[in-house]
Amino acid sequence: xxxxxxxxxxxxxxxxxxxxxxxxxxxxxxxxxxxxxxxxxxxxxxxxxxxxxxxxxxxxxxxxxxxxxxxxxxxxxxxxxxxxxxxxxxxxxxxxxxxxxxxxxxxxxxxxxxxxxxxxxxxxxxxxxxxxxxxxxxxxxxxxxxxxxxxxxxxxxxxxxxxxxxxxxxxxxxxxxxxxxxxxxxxxxxxxxxxxxxxxxxxxxxxxxxxxxxxxxxxxxxxxxxxxxxxxxxxxxxxxxxxxxxxxxxxxxxxxxxxxxxxxxxxxxxxxxxxxxxxxxxxxxxxxxxxxxxxxxxxxxxxxxxxxxxxxxxxxxxxxxxxxxxxxxxxxxxxxxxxxxxxxxxxxxxxxxxxxxxxxxxxxxxxxxxxxxxxxxxxxxxxxxxxxxxxxxxxxxxxxxxxxxxxxxxxxxxxxxxxxxxxxxxxxxxxxxxxxxxxxxxxxxxxxxxxxxxxxxxxxxxxxxxxxxxxxxxxxxxxxxxxxxxxxxxxx
Ligand code: BES
Ligand code: MN
Ligand code: ZN
Numbered sequence: 001x002x003x004x005x006x007x008x009x010x011x012x013x014x015x016x017x018x019x020x021x022x023x024x025x026x027x028x029x030x031x032x033x034x035x036x037x038x039x040x041x042x043x044x045x046x047x048x049x050x051x052x053x054x055x056x057x058x059x060x061x062x063x064x065x066x067x068x069x070x071x072x073x074x075x076x077x078x079x080x081x082x083x084x085x086x087x088x089x090x091x092x093x094x095x096x097x098x099x100x101x102x103x104x105x106x107x108x109x110x111x112x113x114x115x116x117x118x119x120x121x122x123x124x125x126x127x128x129x130x131x132x133x134x135x136x137x138x139x140x141x142x143x144x145x146x147x148x149x150x151x152x153x154x155x156x157x158x159x160x161x162x163x164x165x166x167x168x169x170x171x172x173x174x175x176x177x178x179x180x181x182x183x184x185x186x187x188x189x190x191x192x193x194x195x196x197x198x199x200x201x202x203x204x205x206x207x208x209x210x211x212x213x214x215x216x217x218x219x220x221x222x223x224x225x226x227x228x229x230x231x232x233x234x235x236x237x238x239x240x241x242x243x244x245x246x247x248x249x250x251x252x253x254x255x256x257x258x259x260x261x262x263x264x265x266x267x268x269x270x271x272x273x274x275x276x277x278x279x280x281x282x283x284x285x286x287x288x289x290x291x292x293x294x295x296x297x298x299x300x301x302x303x304x305x306x307x308x309x310x311x312x313x314x315x316x317x318x319x320x321x322x323x324x325x326x327x328x329x330x331x332x333x334x335x336x337x338x339x340x341x342x343x344x345x346x347x348x349x350x351x352x353x354x355x356x357x358x359x360x361x362x363x364x365x366x367x368x369x370x371x372x373x374x375x376x377x378x379x380x381x382x383x384x385x386x387x388x389x390x391x392x393x394x395x396x397x398x399x400x401x402x403x404x405x406x407x408x409x410x411x412x413x414x415x416x417x418x419x420x421x422x423x424x425x426x427x428x429x430x431x432x433x434x435x436x437x438x439x440x441x442x443x444x445x446x447x448x449x450x451x452x453x454x455x456x457x458x459x460x461x462x463x464x465x466x467x468x469x470x471x472x473x474x475x476x477x478x479x480x481x482x483x484x485x486x487x488x489x490x491x492x
Contacts, residue, residue, distance in 0.1 A: 001127065002147045003120045003162065005155040008107025010036070014147070015099040016068035017091050019076045019109065020045075022052040028107025029151060036065030045073065053077060057094070068103070084115040085400070088122030089468040096127045096145035103149040113157035116150050117166040123148050124170055125469040130181040165295055169483045172291030173476035179283040180460060180474025184259035184276045189226070189307035192258060192279070193234040196286055196305070202293035205239040214346075221325035222346040225339040226308035228263060228316025235347065238289045238303035242296055243490065249300035250490050251357035252289075252482055253347050255340045255364035256282030256307040263310045263336030264318055277474060278340070280459025281363035282307065284478025291483045299490035302355050306343040310336070322421045326350060327443055332421040340366045341425060341436055345443040352445030359388055359449040361485070362440065363459075363478045369432030370454040376465075378402040379458045379477065382437035385449035392451055395484035401477055403453065406434060413438040453478065 008028045010016065018030035024045055026034055034041045040063055045051070048058035054077030063071045074091065076082055088104060095102060104123070106116055127145050131137055152158050179187060179195070187195070193208045200206050211232050214223055219235070226233035243249075257278040261267060267275070282305035289303040317323070321333045323342075327349040331342065344362055351360055370380045381403045383389040389405050396403040412434045415427035423442065427435025437452050444450040458477040461470055 001124055001145070003124070003150070003167065004148070005116065005150050005152060005159040005162065007155055008105055008151040008153060010066050011068045011103040011149070011151070013067060013069065014101030014103060015070045015072060015095060016066070016103045016105065017072045017074060017095075018105045019087070020052040020073045021076055021079045024052055027109045028153070029105045031108075033063065033066055033071055037063045038065060040064055041073070050075065070099070079109065082109070082111070084111055084119040085122035086468070088119035089126035092123035092126040092145060093468040096143040097140065098144065100144045101147040101149070102145065103151055106150060106152045108153065111152060113152070113154050113161050116152040116158035117162035120148055120150050120162055121166050121170045122469060125173065126471060128174060128177060128471050130178065130472045130474070165487070168294035169291040169480055171294055172287035172479040172483065175290050176283040176287030176476035176479045177472060177474040179286060180277045180280050180476070181472055184309070187279065188231045188258050188309055189234040189256070190232055192256065192307050193236050196236050196238060199238070199286070199290055199293070202290060203240075204289060204293045207237040207239075209235040209237070217350070218324070218326045219346040219350070220323045221331060221342045222306050222308065224317040224321065224323045224333065225257070225263070225310050225342050228311040228313035229309040231309045234307040235350070236305050236307065238286070240289060240292050240297065240301045242292065242298050243300040247300050248358040249302045249355060250486060251302045251304065251351045251355050251360040252285045253344065253351055253360065253362035254282030254285035254303070254305045255279070255344055255362070255366065256305045257340060257343065258307060258309050260310045260337070260339065261312060263339060264312050264316050265335045265337040266312055267337060274460060277460035278365050279307070280365045280474070281455055281478065283474070284363050284455065284459065284476065284482065287476060287479030288482035291479060292486060297486055297491060299486050301486055301490070302351070302357065304347050304351055306347045308339075308343055310339045325443070329423065329442065330421040332418045332424040334424045335426045338425045338436070340364050341439045344440055348440060348443040352443070352448055356445070357448060360444070361392070361451045361453065361482070363453045363455050365456040365459050366452075366454045367433045367436045367456055371457040373406070373433060374404055374457055376457045376461055378404045380433055380454040381405045381451055382408050382434070382454070383451035384408070384441060384444065385451070388449040388451050391485055391489050392453070392481070395481050395488060399480040399484050401458070401481040408434060408437050408441065413441070
């Protein structure tokens with residue numbers, strides 16, 4: 001997709017989109033179109049029973065006096081709470097099948113350069129498709145949109161905002177979506193690690209640990225999850241040093257179960273294919289790291305992803321097995337389907353002891369229970385630190401990747417006690433998302449501000465989605481949130 005920012009003048013070709021307020025009020029170039037149309041606009045609006053109501057639209061083909069091939073008027077009501085990103089997304093969604101070039105006019109309506117840049121992001125996210133394996137898709141089902149022009153008041157500033165921040169961050173979200181959408185026979189641990197290795201071209205350092213290396217480090221908790229799979233488990237450490245030398249890094253950690261059958265505690269068959277998305281947390285981390293590097297973020301950040309495939313097999317970990325994690329703590333694996341926490345346990349301990357971050361956030365499609373609690377609208381946040389939780393709430397507010405904080409505490413932690421080992425990996429029927437968070441917290445180093453974001457409801461979405469920015473199963477949720485968190489708190 002080609003994205004440019006231009007001065008707000010009537011377009012010389014293609015499809016022009018103009019926002020129209022109630023009573024047909026317009027501003028900037030939109031007013032020029034209306035003026036030049038010799039009353040044609042008002043007549044057409046009347047015929048379409050359009051008065052600038054929010055969400056309504058109508059179009060005129062080749063309006064007299066303008067060089068655009070088509071003019072689309074989109075109602076924005078009273079114009080208050082105008083969300084440029086959502087506006088761009090809705091426009092791309094409705095026009096991308098028929099228009100190859102769209103000029104979106106946002107002049108004269110108090111849209112900041114940042115908001116103008118985000119209009120382009122909304123359009124890109126709404127135009128995202130994952131059609132690479134569809135060989136028989138008819139031409140009229142393929143988007144033809146190739147060029148986006150944002151016509152605004154301060155195009156140079158908007159362009160700078162897009163090139164320096166929103167564009168590369170959006171690239172990261174697209175990467176995260178691609179990774180989640182890819183099938184499990186394409187994105188399995190080694191193939192996934194190889195894909196991450198390719199990101200070194202962006203200036204990232206990528207270190208891959210195989211099973212041998214992890215064994216010698218004592219990562220039996222992560223390894224036991226992949227032990228029933230013929231595919232070798234991997235841990236990938238991605239480093240971006242854009243900050244001051246010697247400055248302690250922030251750390252982001254992701255669950256990368258490339259397929260979760262449940263293992264011996266096998267999941268039911270219906271919808272099991274969804275579990276190709278059980279690496280959504282790691283995809284957000286990888287997408288975020290790519291975004292940080294592409295925009296040359298002035299911060300030191302380490303991304304860690306644990307990549308495994310959870311399979312039933314003669315060699316698989318059994319319910320009842322007791323394993324010793326890298327931290328030395330022993331775990332009774334009562335349910336092999338509670339595998340994400342086993343993977344993250346060693347990742348979090350590795351991060352705590354080897355990276356010693358100043359703050360650490362992990363993302364994981366960890367529990368079905370978070371869907372019961374929050375649905376697919378918000379991810380659950382669990383944290384040992386109010387300041388960090390506040391930072392996440394702020395980043396969440398600006399990126400519209402919505403979250404909600406839930407409690408943790410010793411009274412929940414007790415539910416993990418086991419008579420046979422230091423802990424068991426399930427807490428029982430109640431408070432399932434919280435006990436999962438308690439489990440993770442046991443592997444976080446003392447004094448490290450930490451948060452766990454359960455993205456089981458937001459990283460993969462059902463087909464009845466309503467947000468025009470989310471077009472496929474993989475949403476890329478988290479990549480933008482993490483970039484915002486770093487930008488707001490670590491880039492001075
Ligand atoms: N990957 C699943 C969680 C999940 C469920 C993600 C639905 C997305 C959609 C996780 O590994 C899992 O199986 N969790 C179990 C935990 C239970 C055994 C304590 C769950 O939620 O049922
Ligand atoms: Mn599971
Ligand atoms: Zn899982």
